[in-house]
Amino acid sequence: MKRIAVKWFAAYRDATGTAAEPVETAAATPADLFGEMVARHHGLTSFAGALVAINDEMADWQSPLADGDEVLFFPPVAGG
Amino acid sequence: MSGFSISSQAIDLKALRAGLADVACGACVVFEGWVRNHNEGQAVSRLAYEVYEPLAVREGETILQEAMQRFDIGRAVAVHRQGELSLSEPAVVVGVASAHRDAAFRACRYIIDEVKHRLPIWKKEYYTDGTAEWVNCRHCAESYSRPPARNEIKAQIP
Numbered sequence: 039m040k041r042i043a044v045k046w047f048a049a050y051r052d053a054t055g056t057a058a059e060p061v062e063t064a065a066a067t068p069a070d071l072f073g074e075m076v077a078r079h080h081g082l083t084s085f086a087g088a089l090v091a092i093n094d095e096m097a098d099w100q101s102p103l104a105d106g107d108e109v110l111f112f113p114p115v116a117g118g
Numbered sequence: 119m120s121g122f123s124i125s126s127q128a129i130d131l132k133a134l135r136a137g138l139a140d141v142a143c144g145a146c147v148v149f150e151g152w153v154r155n156h157n158e159g160q161a162v163s164r165l166a167y168e169v170y171e172p173l174a175v176r177e178g179e180t181i182l183q184e185a186m187q188r189f190d191i192g193r194a195v196a197v198h199r200q201g202e203l204s205l206s207e208p209a210v211v212v213g214v215a216s217a218h219r220d221a222a223f224r225a226c227r228y229i230i231d232e233v234k235h236r237l238p239i240w241k242k243e244y245y246t247d248g249t250a251e252w253v254n255c256r257h258c259a260e261s262y263s264r265p266p267a268r269n270e271i272k273a274q275i276p
Contacts, residue, residue, distance in 0.1 A: 047168065047170060047238065047240065048168050048240035048242070048252050048255070049240070049252040049255040052252075087254065089238065091173060091238075094172055094173060096173070096177070110170070110173075110238075112170070112238050113240065113252065113254075113255050114254040114255055115234075115235070115236070115237060115238060115239055115240060115254070116234075116239065116240055116241040116252070116253040116254045116255075117167075117174075117198060117210065117233050117234050117237045117239035117241070118151045118198075118209065118210050118230060118233055118234040118239075
């Protein structure tokens with residue numbers, strides 16, 4: 039099991055009711071981890087249009103996760 | 119010279135323009151994105167921007183560097199607001215200076231388009247009917263299938 043620090047932003051923070059949470063997971067990728075989070079948080083639905091960062095670097099949904107990583111889930115962005 | 123920044127205060131347009139000054143440049147294009155009073159048929163009363171600053175600044179700098187490489191320009195700067203904004207306030211300003219106007223127009227367009235799509239910035243619209251919604255996120259969380267109550271709106275202001 040990996041220990042991952044998950045951070046939520048904007049609509050995701052509202053949906054999960056938290057800005058950050060520690061997670062123990064066997065998820066191999068951010069996509070898998072998001073799937074687990076959907077089961078944990080009723081408000082969360084899909085990650086369509088969302089972006090993910092690992093340790094403050096933009097990442098791919100299929101990037102490998104490592105023990106101690108910080109995973110940032112960004113809902114669809116809307117700057118400008 | 120280039121620079122991307124996030125601001126919690128009104129954007130200083132004079133300072134931004136001064137940062138573009140260059141005797142080798144004969145053209146200056148500045149784009150201002152303003153807070154509009156309507157979106158998709160709803161009457162908007164104000165906005166709030168949430169920014170994840172560490173990544174937004176780094177990605178913003180990357181976009182400006184890309185513009186410097188792709189177009190024949192001398193200087194490029196951009197500022198994006200965070201926090202609460204009133205109608206008509208500039209939410210984002212992009213400025214480009216170049217020797218000739220064509221490159222400045224094209225680079226300015228490139229920068230604002232990339233800023234809108236790539237930066238970790240989220241816009242919450244507050245409507246005149248008392249509801250509020252994260253833009254582009256109607257389907258990413260179930261709680262947005264219903265309008266939030268007034269006390270929730272207050273609690274959600276970043």
